[in-house]
Amino acid sequence: MQYLVSVIDDGTGFATPTEQADIDAFNERLRAAGHWVFAGGLGSPDPATVVDNRGGEAVFTDGPFLESKEYLAGFWIIEAADLDVALKLAAEGSKACNRRIEVRPFL
Amino acid sequence: MNVAEVETAIARVHHEEWARVVAALTRRFGDLDIAEEAAAEAFATAVERWPADGVPPNPGAWVTTTATRKAIDRIRRENKRDDKQREARMLYDDDPPDPLGAIDDERLRLLFTCCHPALAMETRVALTLRMVGGLTVPEIARAFLVQEATMGQRITRAKAKIKTARIPYRVPSAEDLPARVSGVLAVLFLVFNEGYLATGPDTDPVRHELTAEAIRLTRLVRALLPEDGEVAGLLALMLLIEARRTARVSPSGELVTLDEQDRGAWDAALVAEGHRLVRERLAAGVAPGRYQVLAAINAVHTSARDVRDTDWSQVVALYDQLVRLDPSPIIALNRAIAVAELDGPEVALATVDRLEGTLAGYHAYHATRADLLRRLGRSQESRAAYDKAIELAGNTAETAYLTRRRDQLA
Numbered sequence: 001m002q003y004l005v006s007v008i009d010d011g012t013g014f015a016t017p018t019e020q021a022d023i024d025a026f027n028e029r030l031r032a033a034g035h036w037v038f039a040g041g042l043g044s045p046d047p048a049t050v051v052d053n054r055g056g057e058a059v060f061t062d063g064p065f066l067e068s069k070e071y072l073a074g075f076w077i078i079e080a081a082d083l084d085v086a087l088k089l090a091a092e093g094s095k096a097c098n099r100r101i102e103v104r105p106f107l
Numbered sequence: 108m109n110v111a112e113v114e115t116a117i118a119r120v121h122h123e124e125w126a127r128v129v130a131a132l133t134r135r136f137g138d139l140d141i142a143e144e145a146a147a148e149a150f151a152t153a154v155e156r157w158p159a160d161g162v163p164p165n166p167g168a169w170v171t172t173t174a175t176r177k178a179i180d181r182i183r184r185e186n187k188r189d190d191k192q193r194e195a196r197m198l199y200d201d202d203p204p205d206p207l208g209a210i211d212d213e214r215l216r217l218l219f220t221c222c223h224p225a226l227a228m229e230t231r232v233a234l235t236l237r238m239v240g241g242l243t244v245p246e247i248a249r250a251f252l253v254q255e256a257t258m259g260q261r262i263t264r265a266k267a268k269i270k271t272a273r274i275p276y277r278v279p280s281a282e283d284l285p286a287r288v289s290g291v292l293a294v295l296f297l298v299f300n301e302g303y304l305a306t307g308p309d310t311d312p313v314r315h316e317l318t319a320e321a322i323r324l325t326r327l328v329r330a331l332l333p334e335d336g337e338v339a340g341l342l343a344l345m346l347l348i349e350a351r352r353t354a355r356v357s358p359s360g361e362l363v364t365l366d367e368q369d370r371g372a373w374d375a376a377l378v379a380e381g382h383r384l385v386r387e388r389l390a391a392g393v394a395p396g397r398y399q400v401l402a403a404i405n406a407v408h409t410s411a412r413d414v415r416d417t418d419w420s421q422v423v424a425l426y427d428q429l430v431r432l433d434p435s436p437i438i439a440l441n442r443a444i445a446v447a448e449l450d451g452p453e454v455a456l457a458t459v460d461r462l463e464g465t466l467a468g469y470h471a472y473h474a475t476r477a478d479l480l481r482r483l484g485r486s487q488e489s490r491a492a493y494d495k496a497i498e499l500a501g502n503t504a505e506t507a508y509l510t511r512r513r514d515q516l517a
Binding site: 001081082083084087103104105107 | 224274283
């Protein structure tokens with residue numbers, strides 16, 4: 001079972017060096033325990049481009065699809081047996097990156 | 108057996124076996140929705156057949172077998188993509204049998220799943236009443252004054268989340284158990300309080316069906332976790348409150364406060380059972396949690412044959428202990444009420460006034476102030492406090508009591 005673990009940011013900006021070190025350590029633990037699938041940092045949604053090619057021609061729109069104070073600043077994809085395991089890991093992740101986190105199951 | 112006797116038998120089997128059937132089917136088919144529906148269908152079949160065929164010798168086994176067949180029928184009908192895997196599980200139930208032990212009861216898994224912390228509190232309550240308590244969706248909707256459709260959606264959404272997010276169907280590990288048990292107890296206490304302090308202008312002041320259900324489920328948890336002190340404490344607390352239920356509302360529908368209750372009308376058997384549990388916990392010699400201390404406070408009250416015999420210093424000492432466990436302003440307010448009996452209303456009022464910042468929107472804060480001011484002869488301020496309490500109170504019996512008290516002021 002895989003879960004998307006999203007990092008919610010409200011404009012705090014990039015991770016501080018301490019946060020980055022904690023995130024690295026957490027990533028190591030994920031790898032060691034076999035939970036790691038993928039992870040990445042995104043930063044602010046400012047440079048996003050929305051693409052819509054449902055019509056005849058692709059339309060590009062500057063900026064994120066959702067204007068919100070809170071945005072997705074990074075994510076993990078983890079492998080976990082069930083939600084209890086995923087929530088425990090996410091709690092560790094939230095502490096490491098010092099931000100709120102959302103856990104969602106993949107279909 | 109006549110029709111009425113069969114109906115009584117079905118009601119009893121429903122009470123005793125519902126949770127067990129849902130739990131066993133959830134374990135076998137890995138799906139709460141299938142388990143719930145099949146259990147409901149099996150009981151509907153019993154209602155159809157038992158009047159003619161008679162009540163089977165082992166009704167619980169009959170319901171489980173019938174429900175299992177219904178579940179298999181449904182799964183075959185639906186012919187889902189993972190059908191083959193399910194089919195295999197149906198035919199070869201190869202799960203190793205659980206080791207026998209109190210904690211391995213299937214119903215406990217069901218309870219922990221329904222009370223999972225990833226579900227909203229109101230969802231946990233609804234799901235627990237449906238899956239473990241066996242109440243119907245309309246019954247639960249009525250109990251919480253929401254539309255049936257809303258309650259139905261709440262339960263459907265919860266079942267879907269349990270399935271898609273894979274909330275596990277198991278008893279938590281020893282490390283997580285205390286926190287998860289306290290989550291279960293919070294759900295049960297919320298059900299009890301909703302029955303005991305029913306809110307809403309058109310609601311009966313006490314809804315016995317909810318207090319009774321909460322007690323029944325807490326008894327079940329106690330049977331499953333007999334070593335847990337807080338489970339015993341919560342059961343004792345509920346019993347000692349429930350014992351006073353009939354004395355607490357007057358025939359005219361007015362709240363009767365503890366000091367004015369007819370103590371002869373208390374349910375002596377419930378009081379005795381509650382006291383037994385409290386004594387058992389005291390003898391255990393383990394530091395008590397908040398439910399055990401609350402139960403002990405209620406035990407002191409219910410030990411006094413006359414309100415004048417109440418051991419107030421003991422009550423205050425227990426509240427001091429409770430404040431250390433739970434420094435919430437509501438506990439501080441209740442402590443002040445006991446302090447008023449020990450040190451007088453003036454001392455208590457000073458404490459209560461300090462709680463205004465956090466409790467100004469809580470009717471009991473104003474009701475307590477009103478009573479203390481009345482006892483100090485400060486009628487005008489007391490009247491204003493009663494007005495505020497009446498405005499905020501949601502329980503019909505409480506409003507009636509507060510109104511009479513206000514109108515009796517000099």
